[in-house]
Amino acid sequence: MSFKHSFKFSSFGPSALIQAASQNHTYRDFVVKLTKTRRSALSETDKFGWTPIHYTAHFGAVDIFKVFLDHIDSSTARKRDKQGMTVIHIAAREGEVTILKELAYNFPExxxxxxxxxxxxxxxxxxxxxxxxxxxxxxxxxxxxxxxxxxxxxxxxxxxxxxxxxxxxxxxxxxxxxxxxxxxxxxxxxxxxxxxxxxxxxxxxxxxxxxxxxxxxxxxxxxxxxxxxxxxxTRSTESTTTNQEQPQTTWFPVAIxxxxxxxxxxxxxxxxxxxPSSDQLHTIASINLLVTTLIATISFAAGFTMPGGYKSDGPEEGMAILSRKLAFRVFLIANALAFCFSSTSMFLHYCKSFVEKLDAHAFYTYITSLLTSYGITAMVIAFVSGTYAALSDSPGLAKAVLSIGCSFFGLQLLVYFK
Missing domain, CATH: 1.25.40.20 (Ankyrin repeat-containing domain)
Structure with a gap:
């Protein structure tokens, strides 16, 4: 150890142990000597109410903490700083899981x-x-x-x-x-x-x-x-504050x-x-059920009415003519998703009829509304891709249909994120 560092640790007391703790394992041997010389210093506090063991948790000095751990008792572990924090609070705050485990094992109280x-x-x-x-x-x-x-x-x-x-x-x-x-x-x-x-x-x-x-x-x-x-x-607390003016405050502070x-x-x-009231939830559910039923009906019919028609002869008779086109494959996937989303929504509406609690109705309403919105999106994708595949011989017209279809998604994003 250099003369500079020797001078730094010249005071045999809590301040010396605290300074050593901040240096982690570099001064482990010296800390062991200080601990044996002034064991009582481990329970002494500084102006912040911190003991040397508080600092080991703060700096993550695991090696030095283990040295201190052999020389402290429950009363030292219970020492609180001016904010009422013990060493276990400091360890949790700083994310020192190793120190936290040692404290939990040695001082569960x-x-x-x-x-x-x-x-x-x-x-x-x-x-x-x-x-x-x-x-x-x-x-x-x-x-x-x-x-x-x-x-x-x-x-x-x-x-x-x-x-x-x-x-x-x-x-x-x-x-x-x-x-x-x-x-x-x-x-x-x-x-x-x-x-x-x-x-x-x-x-x-x-x-x-x-x-x-x-x-x-x-x-x-x-x-x-x-x-x-x-x-x-429903909150009883609101009734006591309705007529009171409160200062504007920040909801979610950036700095803890x-x-x-x-x-x-x-x-x-x-x-x-x-x-929304119970009647409003019922109205939302009724509209949602109507929309999701229409989506299921349309997507079911589209599954058997393929764009471009079917082959009428040859070894692939009865197969879709456009089956090898990418746009047609997108149509099939999107149409299947639209049918699945809408069918699931309809099934949840059926399940909802067997429950009475308002919270369960609200849960089903949120889920079915979300599924219906996904079904609408999938249905539009199916329409655009199916039309694009059928108009592959007229690229100008196909692009026009594609542009019109894409405008729907712009409107959808505007509504959702406004």
Whole structure:
């Protein structure tokens, strides 16, 4: 070790151990000597309330952490900084899964501790998008139902934070698919995860798909909360804030470090959040059923009325004349998709007739509407490609039909993403 580095670690106390921790394994031997000389320094704190072991978790100094681990007890592991964080909170926040595993094995009693914001290790790992830590927390036996659905001071469980911050899509999918996670949990403002999704700036298809993923994985009650049976507001919290003016706030902050208010006290009512009544859902379903029936009828008929006709003689008698053309093959695939989408939508309408709960009706309405929109798109593709194949001898006319057909997709995108 150089004279410069020797001078750097000249003070035998917590500051020396902290500085050593930041250097990771480079000064491992020296740290071992310091630890043996001043073991009590491991429990001493600096002006931030951090002990040397806090810093090992912060810097990811795994080797030095293991040295410290042999010389600390439960009281040192429980030491909190000025934000109420223990070393296990720091490890989860920084994504240090190795340190997190060691702490869980050696000090399981600190696993459920909350910081000053009421957040657990699970909250912090999810909020910061630390996928490996989230996987470990969900896999360990220490993570019981209460921890996974623990609410912080804002009433947010980890799933709320994954939705609000959106740091890692894989984390959101993990939580949605885990049967222990309460998808219908509400925070202090009465928001469920679907409420938050509907308020975010997603596109039509993305918003619908995410909402249905939540609903199909145990979040139907959350969906029912977003779609009110009588068209009235259901949250008791809203009745106390209707007549109060609230300052405009930012919904989804970019920087977590700023830690602003995540959810404003008054909920806006954008168009995406207007809740249809039971009668409105019935009207939507009736129109959707009519449209999807027409698509199924047209695509079924088109499957037996091939563009260009059939061969009347020869070894391939009865085969489609245009079967070798690419446009004709596109027609067949698109027509088959249109029939499948519409038939599936019709089947779901049939299934819906056996359910009574509003949340189930809403679920089926979303799914059938999505399938019908796909069926319409496939039907237009089938029409354009079939016509193009039949007009292959008239390229000018074929291109004109193709251009007209493509204008539909421009209109469709304009409607969906407006």
């Amino acid at each position: 600190i696993w459920d501790l909350q910081d000053n914001k009421g957040q657990t290790v699970f909250h912090l790992a999810v909020e910061r998008g630390k996928l490996d830590c989230v996987k470990f927390i969900l896999a360990t036996k220490l993570s019981h139902y209460g921890l996974i659905n623990q609410k912080d001071n804002e009433g947010n469980i980890a799933l709320h934070l994954a939705t609000i911050h959106g740091k890692n899509q894989q984390i959101f999918e993990l939580l949605i698919k885990d049967c222990r996670v309460d998808k219908s949990a509400r925070n202090i403002e009465g928001f469920t995860v679907i409420d938050i999704i509907l308020l975010k700036e997603y596109g039509y298809f993305e918003k619908t798909w995410i909402t249905m993923s939540v609903a199909s994985n145990g979040g139907l009650e959350s969906l029912e909360h977003a779609i009110n049976k009588d068209g009235r507001k 470090e700023a830690q602003p208010q995540l959810i404003p006290n008054k909920r806006p009512e954008p168009a995406a959040m207007k809740k």
